Amino acid sequence: MGRKRSEMLKSFVLTLLAIFIMFIILFPVYYIFTVSISPKSTLATTELELIPKQVTLDSYREVLFGFSGDRLMEDFEGRITGKGTIQNGKLYVTDGTLIGTVKYGPFTGLKFEIPVSRATFTVNGGSGSGDFSGNVKGTIILTRINDDGTIGFGIVRNVTLTEGTINGVKVSGQMDGYIRARDTGKAEFTALGKFVNSNFFKYLKNSLILATLTVVLALIFVVPAAYAFSRLQFFGREHILYFYLMFTQVSGGLGIAGLIALYGMLVKLGLYGKLPVLAFIYAAGSVPFNTWLLKGYIDSISPDFDEAALVDGANYFQIIRHVLLPMALPGIATVAVFAFIGGWTEFILASLLLGQESQPLAVWIYSLLGGIGRGIDWSYFAAAALLFALPVFVMFILAQNYIRSGLTVGGLKE
Incomplete structure (x- = not known):
């Protein structure tokens, strides 16, 4: 009886600890939400209101339908x-x-x-x-x-x-x-005029184009590459991917020099300010990690399926399309989510390589910190930031089962 009580007490303490840690992690999100629903006049205060006394959705209305x-x-x-x-x-x-x-x-x-x-x-x-x-x-x-x-x-x-x-x-x-x-x-x-002329929807369109192109290009490169590293035998197979991963991590230390070189090349080639070009750069940067991730998932799928398809006369592209894609869907979904988040949230390259008309939401939200001639409107900024994060949150909710199985390499077993 004493042991059972001790187990219950231990479980209770661990649950409280987990709730406390979750509160610490989520508190910034909750606080920015309270700022977004507070009147602007209440922000110029040193008081911390966990529950706002006044609630208004004016900031969200202004972000979505405001000039x-x-x-x-x-x-x-x-x-x-x-x-x-x-x-x-x-x-x-x-x-x-x-x-x-x-x-x-x-x-x-x-x-x-x-x-x-x-x-x-x-x-x-x-x-x-x-x-x-x-x-x-x-x-x-x-x-x-x-x-x-x-x-x-x-x-x-x-x-x-x-x-x-x-x-x-x-x-x-x-x-x-x-x-x-x-x-x-x-x-x-x-109402239509507010929708068309809203800054939010103008930059949202750019972000959606950029993130979607990044996902499509990443999958085009990653899926065949992951299949090749998992199934095919070729010279350097055991070392190329390791070298690629190490090179991309080491080259991160040359970030400023790389940005200058990249900017110079795009200007020389007349590609500055092009959304598809930036999506290609994002996709290229995500290839090593996502290839490694998807390769691990494909490794867990029995090669017997590939061999059976080869016996039936299928070529490698048919194997990828009709055999690999359905079975590796959790891994592919995980790659797609990571590629989307990379294209959606990246800021430095977007602010450097895109003009104002083609900039995504991330750059526009940062520009709000400079105000629009009346200082920083924190309520407006908080509402815009939460709306910016909403698509990523919704994507995780919808794809959480695929992501969980994709990250834990839960593919088919022999």
């Missing part, structure tokens, strides 16, 4: 009204208003209104003055929208007056110069 000062340049159609005067082939519009709409396909993405103190159009004849209205189209550039919905800074240019009327006279023409809006007018995104 956060990024540059927007889109074509629009609209209407301009005001007081008009035509003199010497010029139409002068004063005390007017420009109302425009940006469409994405058949759907409205943005509506805006800008007061026009003075605008000049070159028109095809006519004279007189009076109330003016006309249909226009052009390009609007927005770099900031204030919290109250006014346009912090925007420019309307390349405006064409398709059809205007002043005192019953129809005119058309091209606007000279541009219209500037600073802390005036108003701009309102629709």
Whole structure:
């Protein structure tokens, strides 16, 4: 009885210890979550709130569907009204208003209104003055929208007056110069417009392309290589993979020199800023470890299956496709997950070898630490960081059984 009680006490103590260690490990994640759901005003404090007193999802809403000062340049159609005067082939519009709409396909993405103190159009004849209205189209550039919905800074240019009327006279023409809006007018995104113009989704697309290409390229190289090292006999078979692994680890000490050389080569070849090129680099870097990992799994699969397929007339590619891939699926899934995480989370090469338009989420989130003209918005940053980590978490949850068996080399036995 005393021994049973001792075992129960030991189990209880170990369970408490495991819970404590898990709490220490997961506490940073929990804390950043509390920051992400806290109002911005509560962050400027030295108090540590384990349970927030105020909860809001505004930061997540702003990350996913917010225009956060990024540059927007889109074509629009609209209407301009005001007081008009035509003199010497010029139409002068004063005390007017420009109302425009940006469409994405058949759907409205943005509506805006800008007061026009003075605008000049070159028109095809006519004279007189009076109330003016006309249909226009052009390009609007927005770099900031204030919290109250006014346009912090925007420019309307390349405006064409398709059809205007002043005192019953129809005119058309091209606007000279541009219209500037600073802390005036108003701009309102629709739900679709917020989605399209969200920084998060723009960089999310780049991350998905980069990580997916990395997985595809890694599997193309790793699967045949792992099969060759596991099944085929060739000169240097016992040493090449060891040498490859050691070389890649040692070369890590030459990181800065390697980055400079890599940057110089890509610039010389005109490949700077290309997502597929960076995916190829990621895949190449993941080949040694993943080949070693998958080789160990294939070693646990009986070669009798290969021999039976050879007797039936299959070639090596058919063996890989129809025999190896189904049986080695846990190992292949593990390689795919590791390759995806590598392409999704890598920061240094992405920040060095990609331009702003093609940068992934990891680089964009880092740029948030520099703020957008108002210091570091920790609530916004925390929400973006958790959303960035979510795909990796979901992938682990969905593939955990494959990963467990892949890492423990639980293949088929004879």
